[in-house]
Amino acid sequence: MSLLNNTLSTAFNKVAENVYKQHFIEDKKLEEEYDDYRKKKMYEDILYNLSFLEVSYNLEEDNLFLEYAKWLYELMVNLMPDLTKERIKEHMVIHYNLLDKELKKVLDTFEYKTIHNYLKNAIELTKNYEIKDKPSNFNKGKYAHIRETYLDYLMKEKTSKAIEYIIEIEKTNIPLEDIYVDILQEVMVEIGERWQKNIISVDQEHYMTSITQTVLSQFYTKIFSTDRNGLTLVACSVGSELHEMGARMISDLFEYHGWDSTYLGAGIPKKVIINKVKKSKPNLIILSVTMPQHLTECKEIIEDLQKLDNPPKIAVGGRAFKMTNQVWKKWHVDISTNDAKELLNWSKEVFNHG
Numbered sequence: 001m002s003l004l005n006n007t008l009s010t011a012f013n014k015v016a017e018n019v020y021k022q023h024f025i026e027d028k029k030l031e032e033e034y035d036d037y038r039k040k041k042m043y044e045d046i047l048y049n050l051s052f053l054e055v056s057y058n059l060e061e062d063n064l065f066l067e068y069a070k071w072l073y074e075l076m077v078n079l080m081p082d083l084t085k086e087r088i089k090e091h092m093v094i095h096y097n098l099l100d101k102e103l104k105k106v107l108d109t110f111e112y113k114t115i116h117n118y119l120k121n122a123i124e125l126t127k128n129y130e131i132k133d134k135p136s137n138f139n140k141g142k143y144a145h146i147r148e149t150y151l152d153y154l155m156k157e158k159t160s161k162a163i164e165y166i167i168e169i170e171k172t173n174i175p176l177e178d179i180y181v182d183i184l185q186e187v188m189v190e191i192g193e194r195w196q197k198n199i200i201s202v203d204q205e206h207y208m209t210s211i212t213q214t215v216l217s218q219f220y221t222k223i224f225s226t227d228r229n230g231l232t233l234v235a236c237s238v239g240s241e242l243h244e245m246g247a248r249m250i251s252d253l254f255e256y257h258g259w260d261s262t263y264l265g266a267g268i269p270k271k272v273i274i275n276k277v278k279k280s281k282p283n284l285i286i287l288s289v290t291m292p293q294h295l296t297e298c299k300e301i302i303e304d305l306q307k308l309d310n311p312p313k314i315a316v317g318g319r320a321f322k323m324t325n326q327v328w329k330k331w332h333v334d335i336s337t338n339d340a341k342e343l344l345n346w347s348k349e350v351f352n353h354g
């Protein structure tokens with residue numbers, strides 16, 4: 001009874017095609033409102049929505065689809081300022097109803113019942129949803145000014161000033177852990193918010209990400225010059241996930257605390273991860289997931305890791321887990337934390353290192 005292995009995955013394209021075509025038939029105004037670019041995005045979004053339905057179903061995490069429905073509605077409102085919020089709600093309700101109709105044709109009764117409920121709840125939520133500002137740490141606390149100054153340099157594309165600024169800040173005795181987690185990570189979250197609100201464009205977001213990665217590499221001499229503690233870890237992002245800064249930050253900070261880290265980045269096939277663990281026998285494996293669609297693969301990797309003789313301690317985390325109802329507690333993992341600092345604290349207790 002897995003959507004991933006059976007019906008939905010193989011039927012994705014057909015369902016998406018039918019939903020797309022039907023939407024233009026049922027909602028005549030759409031043709032005037034959507035240019036070619038919007039039409040292309042609409043088709044991509046249908047596939048995306050299906051993948052979120054699938055992972056919610058596979059992991060029995062109904063809240064995941066609702067969180068996604070909120071995010072999608074907000075994104076559409078921001079991307080299409082020429083349309084009213086009520087009109088966008090109409091788009092979404094028609095879309096969810098069409099998904100329901102098409103999925104009824106391809107799913108078995110049990111699958112459809114669950115999916116129907118997800119879509120019904122998403123329709124209810126969308127109809128009543130009001131966009132509110134999300135709680136953010138960006139402008140709060142002792143590092144607010146540093147975050148704002150750094151992001152301001154990035155907004156103005158003052159590359160060398162941005163990099164030098166963080167290098168100088170580090171010399172003022174702010175712990176490296178705080179620079180990573182409380183400053184740079186928070187700035188990245190704010191960058192994501194600004195992208196979603198259509199305040200910054202995709203190229204700006206890519207540029208800011210790339211500069212922040214350059215900033216991280218400025219600390220390598222410091223990170224790699226600490227005493228070793230004899231512990232090893234392997235870290236990576238799961239599946240076709242492209243978000244890899246979280247796993248990298250964790251690797252860097254553990255390296256700084258004496259671990260030998262092997263950071264594999266993103267796009268690593270499941271088999272390669274398992275073979276690497278078999279070969280290197282690390283004390284800890286870090287699996288990072290940002291986009292919820294990759295949670296199913298993460299679960300599969302964990303199942304395969306558990307089959308090994310003497311598996312390493314397994315840690316999972318990343319934004320995707322924060323969207324679930326602590327799904328990791330149903331899996332055989334040792335820990336999940338919100339950020340790298342919390343994971344370090346856990347590891348100090350479990351592995352007894354300084």
Ligand code: B12
Pocket residue numbers: 068071181184185188189190191192193195196205206209240241242243244245246247249250285286287288289290291292315316317318319335336337338339340341343
């Ligand atoms: C940079 C970025 C990108 C870059 C990533 C580049 C790179 N080299 O990593 C690029 C441009 C590739 C990208 C692409 C996309 N992105 Co993006 N991206 C971001 C952004 C702005 C920052 C991510 C980041 O680096 N954060 C900093 C790191 C350090 O934080 P972190 O990953 O959360 O990690 C910390 C903790 O979570 C934790 N942690 C992480 N891993 C682990 C593991 C363990 C074991 C533990 C214990 C803890 C842990 O510790 C870490 C350190 O403290 C986020 C915004 C956000 N809120 O995260 C959007 C965001 C994640 N992206 C988003 C989207 C939609 C996309 C795209 C779909 C856009 C598109 N239409 O193409 C694609 C999808 C690509 C894919 N297939 O994966 C959305 C996701 C929304 C959703 N519905 O889930 C976000 C939230 C933006 C937004 N506000 O809407 N993105």
